[in-house]
Amino acid sequence: MDIYDFMELSKNDRAEAVWQGKFLGDRIDGKYRVQLYSLGSFHVEVYYNQVSNEIARFHPFKFLHKLVPYLQQIDLETPDQQ
Numbered sequence: 001m002d003i004y005d006f007m008e009l010s011k012n013d014r015a016e017a018v019w020q021g022k023f024l025g026d027r028i029d030g031k032y033r034v035q036l037y038s039l040g041s042f043h044v045e046v047y048y049n050q051v052s053n054e055i056a057r058f059h060p061f062k063f064l065h066k067l068v069p070y071l072q073q074i075d076l077e078t079p080d081q082q
Contacts, residue, residue, distance in 0.1 A: 003042040003060050014058050018044050025073040032056060036070050043067065 006017060021037040021044065028034070032047045043066070045059040 001039065003062060006039065006042070006044070006058075006060050011055070011058075014044075015046075015055060018046055018058070025070040027069050036067075 001017065006014060009017060017039065018037045021039040024036045024038055024043070026033060026035045029047070031049060031051060033050055035046045035048065037044050037046065039060075042060055042062045045061070045066075047056040047059065048054070049056045
């Protein structure tokens with residue numbers, strides 16, 4: 001699936017596709033917990049409203065600069081350096 005196929009899916013099908021992807025990290029953005037997933041050739045941010053307990057929206061993207069808010073969560077140390 002590519003990013004264009006993903007955007008054509010229903011909300012439920014998008015959620016199912018994301019759950020099949022690889023979780024990379026999360027962050028807080030106002031009232032949302034934003035979770036980042038990799039789906040191969042693109043990434044998806046899932047905006048989860050903690051108050052209403054539901055997914056508010058999906059934000060698929062291909063631009064790597066959008067990964068910047070998650071970079072601090074990546075462990076770059078190898079086992080030899082610890």
